[in-house]
Amino acid sequence: MQINLLATVDKNYIRPLVTALESYARFHKSDSTRLFIAHSSIGDEIFEELNDKFSPFGIEVVSIKITEKWFSETPVLERLPEESFYRLMAFHYLPKDVERCLYLDPDIYILKPLNELYETNIDGKYIAAASHTYGFKNSFNKMRLGIKNRYLNSGIMLFNIAEIRKDFTVEKILSSLEENMQVLFMGDQDLANILFGERSVLLDEML
Numbered sequence: 001m002q003i004n005l006l007a008t009v010d011k012n013y014i015r016p017l018v019t020a021l022e023s024y025a026r027f028h029k030s031d032s033t034r035l036f037i038a039h040s041s042i043g044d045e046i047f048e049e050l051n052d053k054f055s056p057f058g059i060e061v062v063s064i065k066i067t068e069k070w071f072s073e074t075p076v077l078e079r080l081p082e083e084s085f086y087r088l089m090a091f092h093y094l095p096k097d098v099e100r101c102l103y104l105d106p107d108i109y110i111l112k113p114l115n116e117l118y119e120t121n122i123d124g125k126y127i128a129a130a131s132h133t134y135g136f137k138n139s140f141n142k143m144r145l146g147i148k149n150r151y152l153n154s155g156i157m158l159f160n161i162a163e164i165r166k167d168f169t170v171e172k173i174l175s176s177l178e179e180n181m182q183v184l185f186m187g188d189q190d191l192a193n194i195l196f197g198e199r200s201v202l203l204d205e206m207l
Contacts, residue, residue, distance in 0.1 A: 001030075001031045001032070001115060001118075002031070002032050002033075002034075003028065003031050003032070003033045003034070003102065003114070003115075003118055004033075004034050004036065004094075004098050004100065004101040004102065005024075005033060005034065005035040005036065005101065005102050005103075005104060006035075006036050006037075006038065006087060006090055006094070006101045006102065006103045006104070006159070007020075007035065007036070007037050007038070007103070007104060007105075007106050008037070008038045008039070008083045008084060008085075008086040008087045008103075009037060009039060009042075009083055009106050010039060010040070010041060010042070010081050010083050011039075011041060011042050011043075011046070013106045013107075014042070014046060016106045016107045017037075017106040018050070018053070019109065020104065020106055020107070020108050020109065020110065021035070021050075021054055021059065023108075023109045023110040023111070024059075024110045024114070025054060025057040025059060026110075027110065027112060027113040027114070028057070028058070028059075028113065028114070028115075029057060029058065030058075031058060031115070032058050033057075033058055033059045033060065034059075034060050034062055035054075035059060035060070035061050035062065036062045036064050036090075036094060036098075036101070037061060037062065037063060037064060038064040038066055038083065038086040038087070038089075038090070038093065039063070039064070039065060039066065039083060039086075040065065040066050040067070040082065040083065042063070042065075044063070047061055047063045064093050064094070066083075066086055066089075066093065070085070070089065070170070070173075070174060071085045071177070084187060084188045085187070085188040085191070087103050087154070087157070087188065087192075088173055088188055088191060088192060088195065089170065089173060090103070090159055090161060090164075091159070091161050091164040091165045091168060092170050094161060098161050099160075099161055099162040100118075100122065100158065100159060100160055100161055100162070101158075101159045101161055102114065102117070102118055102156070102157075102158050102159070103154075103156065103157045103158075103159060104155075104156055105155040105156070108155065108156065117156075117158065117203070117207075118158065120158055120201060120203070121201070122158060122160040122163075122201055123160075124163065124199070125160055125163065125199045125200055125201050126159070126160055126163055126164050126167075126195075126196035126199045126200060127152075127157050127158060127159055127160065127192070127196045127197075127199075127200045127201070128157070128158040128200065128201035128202075128203050129152040129153060129154065129156065129157045129158070129192075129200060129201075129202070129203060130152070130153055130156065130202070130203040130204065130205035131150045131151055131152050131153060131202060131205065132153050132205055148198060149193070149197040149198050149200060150197075150202055151193055151197075152189075152192070152193055152197055152200060152202075153189070153205075154188065154189040154192045154193075156203075157192070158201075158203075163199075164196070168195070173191075173195065176191065176194060176195055177191060180194055
């Protein structure tokens, strides 16, 4: 099975990412995996080391170096790395042959195969993700952002890249960021809910 993974990290998160990849590799020895790492400052030598370590497991680590300063003036970046917003632009920089991609936060430890998750039916949807807020917290987030859908956690998101490419441009993402700047307390997670949430598949967080 061909699996496309996405991580958006700076050099400080390489060690947790290695641990996540080690846990992934245990369950995906028979799959062919491409891990795209979107970053702004990780050296080529790091990618050489990652490929040396994980290519025996069928994992190719691909550098996607972002040179644009899309989010440099976003106030919330005082407490969040700019790289966290890069996942929202995946439709723009991923290779054209990528039609779906599973985003994983780098601090995730994988306990079982991800094939079933990766094959989730997302026809006509932008993303599949789980929620971890209920009751007042969920209602508050919906009211705060002006959304109708359940508030989603962005730590694991299955992107329908092909569908997002139909409806989004870089300019549309940046325009939404500017319009909602004052309510993005949770940074890119809030913006992901605004952009993609109304056409999403709600995953069972326990699974």
